[in-house]
Amino acid sequence: MPDAGDYFAWLGLAPGVYSGQELSDRLADIRAQRPDAGRLADATAAFNVLRDPARQSRHLRNLQEQADPPSRAPAPPGPEIESAFSAAVASMLEGDTGVLRYSNRRKLLDLAARMGIVPFEANLLIERARFRATLEPAWLAPAAAEQDSSPPSPPARRRRQWILAIALAILLDAIVIALLLI
Numbered sequence: 001m002p003d004a005g006d007y008f009a010w011l012g013l014a015p016g017v018y019s020g021q022e023l024s025d026r027l028a029d030i031r032a033q034r035p036d037a038g039r040l041a042d043a044t045a046a047f048n049v050l051r052d053p054a055r056q057s058r059h060l061r062n063l064q065e066q067a068d069p070p071s072r073a074p075a076p077p078g079p080e081i082e083s084a085f086s087a088a089v090a091s092m093l094e095g096d097t098g099v100l101r102y103s104n105r106r107k108l109l110d111l112a113a114r115m116g117i118v119p120f121e122a123n124l125l126i127e128r129a130r131f132r133a134t135l136e137p138a139w140l141a142p143a144a145a146e147q148d149s150s151p152p153s154p155p156a157r158r159r160r161q162w163i164l165a166i167a168l169a170i171l172l173d174a175i176v177i178a179l180l181l182i
Contacts, residue, residue, distance in 0.1 A: 007046035007059055015063050020051050077117045082125060085112060089129035098130040 008015045011026050018026075027047045031040065050056045077085070088111060092104040100108075105126065112122030 006063065007049050008063075010042040010046035011050070015060055017056065017060070018050065023047055023051050077115070077121060081115055081117065085115060085117060085122070085125055086129050089126050090133065093130065093133050098133040100126065100130060 006015075011023065011030070013026060024047070027043055030043045035043070049059065085108075089100075089108055092108060093100055108126060109119060109122055112119070112125075117125070
C-alpha cells in the first residue's frame with residue numbers, strides 16, 4: 001500500500017521527474033487494469049497533482065526532505081579532544097610569539113577534521129592556543145616586578161618629557177617677568 005501522501009507511489013512510479021505524457025500514459029495503464037474505485041481515485045488525484053511541473057518538483061523535494069532530514073549541528077568536541085588538539089597546536093607554534101605558519105594551520109585544520117572538530121571550533125582552539133603562547137608565564141611575573149631598573153615605557157617617557165618642558169617654560173616666563181619688573 002502506497003504512503004498516504006506519496007503521489008508517485010499512487011501511480012506506481014519511482015520518485016523522479018516525469019513529463020505530462022508519461023503521467024497520462026501511466027494513468028491510462030491503471031484505468032485499463034480496472035482497479036477498485038479507491039485506487040482509481042488515488043491515481044487520478046496523483047495525476048492531477050503531478051502533471052503541474054511546479055507541484056511535481058515541490059512534492060519531489062518534500063519526499064527528499066522526509067527521506068534525508070537536515071542533520072543537527074555536530075556536538076562540540078569533548079575536553080579530551082580539545083586538549084589533544086590544543087597540544088598539537090602548541091607544538092606547531094614557533095617560539096613564544098604565537099606565530100603559526102599557514103602550512104601548519106592547514107595541517108592543524110586537517111587534523112581537526114579527522115578528530116571530528118568543525119572548522120569554526122578548530123580555528124577558535126588555534127587562536128586560544130596562540131593567545132596563551134603570547135602571555136608571559138606566571139612564574140616570570142614576580143621576577144619582572146622585582147626589576148624596577150628597566151627603562152620606562154615610551155608613553156611614560158613622553159609624559160615625563162612634557163612635564164619637564166612645561167616646568168621649564170614656566171620657569172623661563174618667571175625669569176622674563178622678573179627681569180621686566182626690575
